[in-house]
Amino acid sequence: MRADRLLSLLLLLQNRGRMTAPELAAALEVSVRTVHRDVEALGAAGIPVRAERGRAGGYRLMDGYRTRLTGLTDSQADSLFLAGAPGPARDLGLGADLAAARLKLQAALPAGLADRARRLEGRFHLDATAWFRDADPVPHLAPIAGAVWEQHVLRTGYRRWNGEERTAVLHPLGLVLKGGIWYLVAHAPDGPVRTYRVSRFHRAEPTGERAERPPGFDLAAYWEESSRRLDAALRRQTALVRLSPRGRRLLPMLFGAAGTRALADAEPADEDGWTLVRLPVEAEPVAVGDLLRLGAEAEVVGPPDLRSAVAATVAALAARYPCQRGASTSAKRRPRGPR
The missing domain is CATH 1.10.10.10 (Winged helix-like DNA-binding domain superfamily/Winged helix DNA-binding domain)
Structure with missing residues (x-):
């Protein structure tokens, strides 16, 4: 309009x-x-x-002219308050600033929209951290965020996933919060743009030197493309898996979008209710652990190497936890105490 x-x-x-x-x-x-x-x-x-x-x-x-936010629609005002996530803002050292900005915005809204925004805050809460996992400790997030904002070079010490420690001079380009985990997007001088997990920095010192930013760099576009590449690189093989009715319910919860897509293309269930799905999985050592989370509700049919690896792991578990029928029987016969 x-x-x-x-x-x-x-x-x-x-x-x-x-x-x-x-x-x-x-x-x-x-x-x-x-x-x-x-x-x-x-x-x-x-x-x-x-x-x-x-x-x-x-x-x-004209100098000095300002307009009040009287042109906001209901949905636009709602989106502004839903966008304010206090946890990440607090991590960045902006908690007080966010609270003050929200108060100012609310004061500038017309009465009807202000009441709507207050109701929204009381009925919706955003929590970016994944279930059953504490947020990563990020003691160096504030100086990293400052370097991103001021476009200053960072002198860093970084601990890789395998425990190897490295030092690097980085030109920061942006910060991303994904599933409660902070990531720094940056590049070394004359190097490619890479992604670093912020919790693995044990040193991050802004040098005050001006950081170089590639012309036209788009953080959101980089992150989307990088996520696609990572998913494709990790899930290089497809497992053929038979699932029980309960296994079908578990698959989306344990494998996310990949599990949902696999179910959408599943073959019809057999007379026992089991069905065959083609599930993208990571390299064999990771895939074995992921698939065993389905327990007895799944059978890995192929590829043969993956089926053999799952079978070997199950056999090793069975040897470690031998079935002690005598102990179970004696436990059943043990007299009960007073209730």
């Missing part, structure tokens, strides 16, 4: 300052001609938009 576009144009000028017509057109996804018409409409409505000619020209608001 044009009203929404006019408000977006006004907020762009208010938040970014002077912008050219092509810049506004790109941000609003309209033509330059439409931008000129919209600016004229704002002027006719009494909004003091100034046009400055020349190479460094563009459109800007």
Whole structure:
């Protein structure tokens, strides 16, 4: 709708300052001609938009002009308060700032939207940490976040997954919170962009030197592509698995999206209710442990090497926990104490 576009144009000028017509057109996804018409409409409505000619020209608001957030829709106001996750903000040292900003935003909202936002905060809570796992200790998150924001080079000490320790000079590009775990996206001088788990840094010192940022780097796009590559690299083989009815219910809980997709393509159940699925799995040592979480509700049919590895692990477990029928029988015959 044009009203929404006019408000977006006004907020762009208010938040970014002077912008050219092509810049506004790109941000609003309209033509330059439409931008000129919209600016004229704002002027006719009494909004003091100034046009400055020349190479460094563009459109800007008159100095000192600000608009209140009266153009927010219900869903837009809701999204702003749902976006405020106090836990991650506290990790970054911004807990007090976030609380103050939310109070200011709430004060600026019209009465109806302010009441709606208060109800929303009382009924929805965002918790980014995964179940049954404490959040990673991240003592160096604050200086890393500062280096990301100020675009300063970091001198770091890092402990890899295998225990190997390395030192590196990194140019930080961004921080990502995934499943309650913080990751730093950065690159060494003249090196590729990589991802580092923040909890594994045992030293992180900003040097004050200006960090280099690749032209056009998009953190969200990098993370999405990196996640796809990691998933493809980890899940290189497909396991053929027979599942009981209960195993089918467990599969999405234990294997997430991969389990859900495998069930969607599953073969029809046999007369006993068992069905065959094709499940992408990681390398054999990891796959064996993952598949054994299904317990007796699954049978690995193939590939043969994976089936043999699961069978060998089950045999080793059986040898470690021999069935002691005599002990079980005697336990059953033990007299009960008073209730």
